[in-house]
Structures are given as C-alpha cells and as structure tokens.
Amino acid sequence: MPSCNERKMIVWILCLVFSLSHPILIFASFPAKHMCHADQRDALWEFKSEFHPSGLAASEKTQRWRKNTDCCTWDGITCDPKTGNVAGLNLLGSSLNGSLRSNSSLFRLQHLQSLDLSSSNLAGILPDSIGNLKNLRVLKLLECNLFGKLPSSLGNLSYLTHLDLDGNDFTGELPDSMGNLNQLKKLILASSKLTGLLYLDLSFWNIRRGVVGFSIFLHLKSLTFLDLSHLNTRSMVDMSLFSHLMSLSVLHISGNNLNISSNLNLPSPIGSLALASCNISEFPKFLQRQTSLFYLDISNNKIKGQVPEWLWSLPGLGYVDLSRNSSNTFKNPFPLLPKSIIYFSASDNQFSGEIPKIICELDSLGKLILSNNNFSGSIPRCFENFNTKLTVLHLQNNSLSGEFPEESISVGLVSLDVSHNQLSGELPKSLINCTYLQFVNVEDNMFNGTFPFWLRVLPGLQFLVLRSNKFHGPLYPPEGSMSFPKLRIFDISKNLFSGALPSDYFAGWNEMSSGVYTADNRQQRFIGVSFSNYSKSVVLTNKGSKMELLGISFNIYKTIDVSENRFEGEIPKSISLLKELIVLNMSNNAFVGHIPPSLSNMTNLQSLDLSRNRLSGKIPPELEKLAFLAWMNFSYNMLEGQIPQGTQIQSQNSSSFVHNLGLCGAPLQKTCSGEEEEKTRKEDQEDEENYQVLSGIVAAIAYVPGVFCGLVISHILISYRQDWFKKISKCIA
Template identity: 50%
Template sequence: MNNTDCCSLDGISCDPKTGKVIELHLVVGFLSGTLRSNSSLFRLQHLQTMDLGFNNLSGILPDSIGNLKHLRVLSLGGCNFFGKIPPSLGNLSYLTDLDLSDNEFTGELPDSMGNLNRLKELQIGLNKLSGNFPLMLLNLSSLTLADLRSNQFEGMLPSNMSRLSKLVSFTISGNSFSGTVPSSLFMIPPLIELDLTKNDFSGPLVLGNMSSPSKLAKESISAHLTSLDVGRNRLSGKLPKSLINCTQLELLNVEDNRINDTFPSWLRFLPELQILVLRSNEFYGPISSPLSFLKLRIFDISGNRFTGVLPSDYFSGWSAMSSVVDIVDYDQRMFRGASYPTYQKSVGLTNKGSNMEVVGRGFTIYKTIDVSENRLEGDIPESIGLLKELIVLNMSHNAFTGRIPPSLSNLTNLQSLDLSQNGLSGQIPPDLGKLTFLAWMNFSYNKLEDPIPRGTQI
C-alpha cells in the first residue's frame, strides 16, 4: 500500500506536503496482539502523535518505542501492557503528553524519564508501579498534570515539591505514601486540583511557608486551589485556617482521618464551596451558629462529636439546596481549553441506609446533608424545609427531640430520609407519604406515634 492509500484511512493523518504519516489515532479495539520490537510502526520516523489507547496490545512495550524521536503525544492507556516501562522513553525529547495509565506496568519509573523536559501531562495511574516517589519527575519543569493514582508507590513525598512550579493537577490517591504532606505542595501558584486520598499520610496538614509561623503570607498559598481531597489518611491536628485564602475552593474532603478540631465556621467565607466532607474524624463542640453556604451541595459531618442545638433558621442561607442553581462542574471549568481528562473523582456517602460513592458527574446533581452519628440535640430546625432540592437527609444517631417538622414535606426531590436513633416524639407528618421520589424512610428507635406514611416509592 502506498502512502496515498495509507493517508486515506481512518485514524491516520499525513503531512500534506511530504505525505509522511504524522498522526495515528487507532483507539478502542482497532488493534490486537503484541507490539514486536521490529514492527513497521517504529519506522514511522516522522510520527508526532500515536494514540493506541484501549486496544488489546498485551505484552511488553518494546524499547523500539524510543525510535520515534519526533513524538509529541504518546497515548497507550488501557492496552494491557505489562513489565517495566522501557528506559528508551527518555529519548522522546519532544514529548509533551504521555499516557500509560490503566495497564499492568511494574517496577520503578526509569531515571531517563527525567530527560522529558517538554512533558506537560503525565498519566501513569492504575498500574502496579512501585518504589519511592520518582525524584526524576522534579526535573520536569513544564509539567502541568501528574496522575500517579492507584499504584504501589510508598515513602515520603520530597520536601521541594514546589519545583514543579507549573503544576495544575496532582493526583496520587490509592498508593502507600506516608509521612507528613509537604507544605511546599501548597506553594505552587497555578495548582488547582490536589488529590492525596487513600494513602498513609500522618501528622498535621500545614499549608504554605511556615518559616514565619506568626504570619502566614497570603501569597504562599495556592490561591487558585479548587479541589483539595485528603480523605482516608491518618492526618491529625487542626484543619488549617489558612485555607480561608483559597477563595476558589469548591471541594474540601478530609474524611476518615484523625483531625481534632472545632467546627470550621470560617469556611463560610469561601464563596465557591460546593462539597464539604468532614465525616469520620474527631471534630467536636457546637455548630450552632447559622451559616450561609450559598453553593454548598454536599454537607457531610457524620461520625464526629459535634454537640449543641441547631437554631430554627440554621439552613436558611443554603441557596444551592433551596433552589435550582446552575452550577458549573468544577472539573469542566478547571480544564476548559486544555486536554486534561476529567477523571472519576469520588466521595463516600450514606444513602438509603447503605454506604455508597458519588462518582464523576454525580457531583453536579447530588445534594445531601448528613449529620448522623454526632451528639446534636434539641429540635430539628424548621428551616430544613427550605432545602427543596435536597436528595438525601440523614440526621440519625443523635439526640434530637421534639416533633418532626412538617416542613419536611416540602422536600419534593427527597429520595432518602433517615431520622432513626433519636428521641423524636409525636406524629410522623402524613404528607411525607406524598413525596414522589422518597424511596427510603427510617424512623426507628424514637418515641413516635402512628404508622409510617406509605410513600409512592415505598
């Protein structure tokens, strides 16, 4: 087949002047078998883009990949490769985008990858890579995205992470990194997304340059930070108040740690906050002051030691849950105009009595309040009835008393309601049975009268 024939095929692009193949986009099932070191593919010396993602190319990635010295984009995600990543990748000095995610690569990253000084996006998540944090990555001064999630990396992160001065997204969830989180991570000016979940980090979370602890400079914090997820580690101490400088923050998740602090009421000064998850820590004390969370959609403080009475107007300033609000998905906005993937983020929640994870696009539509397993008391605030967009409400395992507010029947989108294990008394509002979407109710272990209303979904 001559070049003209080749260039007319789907997924193949050629230089209009020379006729040389410069791009291959053969994704999702076009190819199968093993890439041999003598494959004609590696003789395409003018190739600039090779995207073979999600083909069944099981086997070892041959050293011959290093022959394609003009490659700028190499995407081999989901191809069932195994074995070590070949050191010859370091020869691809023009490479700007490298995706080796969702394979079975093992061992450590080759030191030669430190030569890829034009690399902007590195995706090596969902493999079986091991060893300490690959220090050669700190040489990649152009790097904007680094995704190392779901591997077997361990040890401490280096203290000079701020050398990656152009980093926008850093994801290392699902590894075994330990020690303290280096404060230099929060001193990378363009950083937008930081995901450190499911590791073994410990100690307090410190933001910015603490050489002068008496005065934390505003400019030392990543002011553009939109998503901070440090859940499922062993972090302790207090939630750093310097987060108040992260005025673009939309997601804050510290679930399943050992943070010991009072309720961070100062978070109300973060105007973009949409998702707040403090569940399963050692927070304590009252949360009685009414808060105005204009964009909050997920509020989970379950499994702590919060106390006190919630005033009747507690939920009156929660605009996003009380009306239909057009909220742009932060993943979409974060990477608008860029080629970054909006990978599937998740937060653990309780819905209909079972633990679940809200994943990906679920963030944009899910609206939930979970204050269960605390020591809250007094009446359930009447203002809960203002939150007409609420889907899940869990106030179980507290010490609430008095009557169930009739205003709950205003929650026309409610799907799950759990008020069990409290001291509630009186009649269950019969109008709850008219809620069209309510599929699960639990009022057990209270002092209530009359039968549970039979809803349209029950």
C-alpha cells in the same frame, strides 16, 4: 301519515343501516396503508433507466420493477408505513452499470434515510449532489469503482451514522466539512488513497469485539492527530504501523491490546502519547527517544518494578500519569521529577516513605495526585510556594500524620483531598485564601477543633466532607449566617458536634433548593480541558448503605449527612427549602419534637434517615407525596399513631419503624386500637358496593333480551294480525 307497509319498510331500512355501519366503523378504524407517492415512483423509474443492463438480469433488482405498480412493493425499496415516502433503497449486488450523474433522479428522493449501491460499476466520481440527501443515516458505496476526490457536500449529511466507501479509489484530501458529521458511528475508507488528512478521532467507536484492519492508516501519511482509544476490538494493534506517519504529533490508543517490539522506533516528533489500559507489562523503551514528548498517560497497565530514570531526562515532559498499575505496581525509589512537570499522578501504586522534599522545587507543578500509596510522615511545608499554580492536591489513603501545616496550602487550590490518613490538629486557616476552592475532603483523620465557619466566605465551595474526625462544638457561628450558596454535598457525620440548629439554619443554601447547576468556568481554567481526568471521590451513606460518588455523580447528587453527632433541639423547618436534596441523614443524634410535615416539599428526596433520635408525634401523612422516596428509617424514636398507608411508606421493611412504642399498623405487626372495627366497616361498605354493581349487571342482562323479545312480538303482530292490531289500537285510543 305513512302507511303500515311504509312504516315497516322504514324499520327494516334502519336495521339494515345499523347492521352495515358496524363493520364499516371497524374497517375505518384500521390505519390506511400509504402507497408510494407518484413523484417518488417516477424518480425511481428514471433512476433505473440511467444504467445499462449488465447481462446479470437475474441479480439486478431493478429488472423486477413494474412501472404501474406500487413502488413500495418493489425489490430493494423500503417505504415509511405512515407517510408512504421512500425511506430505503438497497441495490446491493444489483450490478448497476454506468456513472452516477450529478442530475440523477436519485437525488430527488429527499426522504431517503438509507442508500446502498454497493458492488456496482458506478465508474466515475461521486457527485456533489449526494449532499442533497440530507436525511441519510446510512450510505454504503463499497466496491463501486468510484474515484477522484470526495465531495465536500458529504458534510451536509449531518444525520449520517454509517459511511462505507471501502474498495474504491478515492484520492486527495478528506474534506474538512466531514467534521460536521458529529453523529457518525462507523467510517470505512480502506483501499482509498486519501492524503492530506491531518486530524482523525475515532475514539470510543464500539466495534463490538470485531476485527479492525489498522493498515488503513498506512495511507494517511499527513496525519498529525490520531485517536483510536477504546475501539472495543479484538484486533491487536502493532505499534510499528505508526512508524510510517512522519508528521504524527498526537497518538492516543488507550484501551486497546498493543504489540510493542523492543526495537520499535517512531521517528515522528510525538508530543502527546496515551497508552492507558493497554495490558503493557514493561516500560516501553522507544519512549527514551521521544525527546518532544510532553504528555504521557501510561496508567492502568501491568508495569512492575521501578520507573526508569531516563524518563525524567526527557526535556519537555509536562504531564505524566503512572497511576493504577494493577498488582504489579511501581515501587520506590520515588522518581526525581523534572522541573518542567505540570501534572503528576502516581496513585494506586506502592510508593512509600516520606513525600520527597524535592517536590518543593517544582515551581510549575499544577496537579499532584499521590493517593492510595504507603506514604508516611508529614505533608511538605512548601506548597504555598506555588502560589496560584497548584490547583489539585490529592493525598488520600496514605499514612500521613501530624498537623496539616498552613504552608502546605496553595491559594490556587480547586480540589483538596487528604482523607483516610492520620492527620491531626485543626484545619489550616490559610484555606480561607483559596477563593477558587470547590472540593474539600478530610474524611477519616483525627482533626479536632470547632467547625470551620470561615469556609462560608469561599464563593465556589461545592463539596465539604468532614466525616469521621473529632470536630466538636456548635454548628452555628456566634455571629452572622451559615450560608453555603453553592454547596452540593455536606457530610459532617461521625464527629462530636453538638447544640441545636436554628430554625433558619438552611436558608441561603441556594444550590440545594434551586436545582440549577451552572459549571464554573474557573474549574476549566484550573483543571484544564486536556488534564481533566484527575480522580476525586466521596463515600456517602445512601439508603442505609455506603456508596462511592465518581465522575458525573458529583453533578447529580445533593446530600446532607449530619448523623452520629450530638445535635439536639427540633429539626430546622428551613430544611424543607432544600427542594433538590436527594439524601438526608440526621440519624443518631438527640433531635426532639415532631417530624416537620413540610418535608413533603423536598420532592426529589430519595433517602431519608431520622432513626435513633427522640422524635415524637406522628409520621406526617404528607410524606406520601414524595414519589421518589425509596428508602426511609424512623426507628428508635418516640413516635406514635398509625403509620401512613401510602405506597412509598408501606413498601418499607418493618425495621424502619421498630422501637417506637406508640407506632402501630402495617408494616408492623402491632394493630391500632379501633383498627379492626374500621377494617370491618370498610369490608361491609365494599360488599354493599359490589352487590349494587352485581344487581345492575343482572338488570342489564335481563333488559336486553326483554327488548329483543318485545321487538320480535311487535313485528309478528304488525305483519300477520294487522286488522286485529288496528282494532286494539283504536280501543286504546
């Protein structure tokens, strides 16, 4: 048995260990600061020794390096705090003097992400070894007296976003391998004498309203393709700069401010010219001499008056976009288009009168967009003559009237929009022959007749909008199923459709249930990679407000709107199969029965409108599971019971639940019977739980000093009254 002194010593040692372990644990919890790796420190030190002193020691960062110290603290060095790897080397203005050798120790810094050696005298070529630094994001070598050809190994720097080679004397061709730099955001080559470059695309570089020296392109005399669209620069682009590029065939400079002189002459045989959104106020006269011109985009400018007749005498003109010329829009007469025309867009102008019959003679026409004008009369009865060539026919928002003739349908149609006109009669059944049809919008006309069930045979139909017409009758075919496997937007609101929807009505609507979107190659075939900017749009009701879908939104939204009709019967249970549906609007009908609890399976639903029906029963509490459901409306029904208390439902305005005599509970002012008793019971239960927690805290507070006092008293007894304590211990024993 250990002696009393030994036991006392053990107690004191344990206390000491405990007291010391606390700060040790705290210290260990802090992350360790990594120091520079020895191999990278040695590489940096060797790199320093490769250059001769320039006599400007005060400005040379390398002169302040100390060999036996942590290189992460050296001037110009940045290390990764997690790994200690050298990530940045900034020797800007250090006046390095000597050539950059191919076996330089610099290229051993494999983790380097940023390298700046600007304003050094590296007189010589840029070695191929630069391609070894494959993690580089930023490479700045401006004003380094480098010369010769650019190494093809630059194409290995696939993470590069910023490359500045300004102020050097590079010559020769720009390496083809630089096409691999698909993350490059900034490229500066000014003062270089590179030749042989054929293709240069700098479109959508965000210069942040900075200044661009466009004179750089004077040296690139071999260019055949140049795209400088939407640079976001405040610099004015003088079109005369490009008169020296004798081989240029593609010039796209949309989205910039242009200076076009009246005597401008571009001698190169330009075939594709994009001048959209350039604040042009008059038709450029130099175009009259561009006899090789095939593609012309002069949309979204401020050109007024008439389209010059000489434009249509250009022999090879195939693509023309004159749309959206602000308030100074093109007016009559409508241009006499050449037979070579393939794509013609004149939307958002002030053309009026009937659509000229001469269009029927354009047997190469593939896309015709005349939306948002003042055209009147009927649709020409000749588009079927184009057979499979006419793929886009957009005539929306005019004043066209009469029936939609069968002869106006080309079997190659991909997109048809005649919305917001005064067309009447039935939809032309010749649409059934359009096996590539994807988009149909006939909104806001006076079409009548029954639902076009025959559209279900079209394998690629994705968007069907019949909104605001006079269609009537049932929505279910007398025989067969109503399956639209590719449909993404189905809007038949504001019509006179009636009857009940069978329980399995939405079975087979695969695109709205699978969530897998696959682009149809036929769309590329007919829209074309170069001519894909035709405008299509749909206005939908989402979250109680109108919303216009444009561009990529068509690939995101999946909606069903059957509101403002005369449907009756129960809501089809198969609606819950549409797990990818985002917007569901079944308001303003006569639906009866209960709200299906299975709606909780529609996990992507964001907007649900079941208002103004005759629905009864309770609001299913399962709807609380719909985490994305941001807007819902159950008003003007016959619902009853307490409104579910989930966050998504309780965040709604009370107007979403009004005029349901049996509904009660928040957010309505009406309380449910027994609700107050339940509220009181919950409050009492919470008070009891709070009392128990408080009692535990008090006990814990009392226990800690009690133990402490006991230990102190025991220590005093053991230390100063050992004999007395031993006697008491023996008596107890």
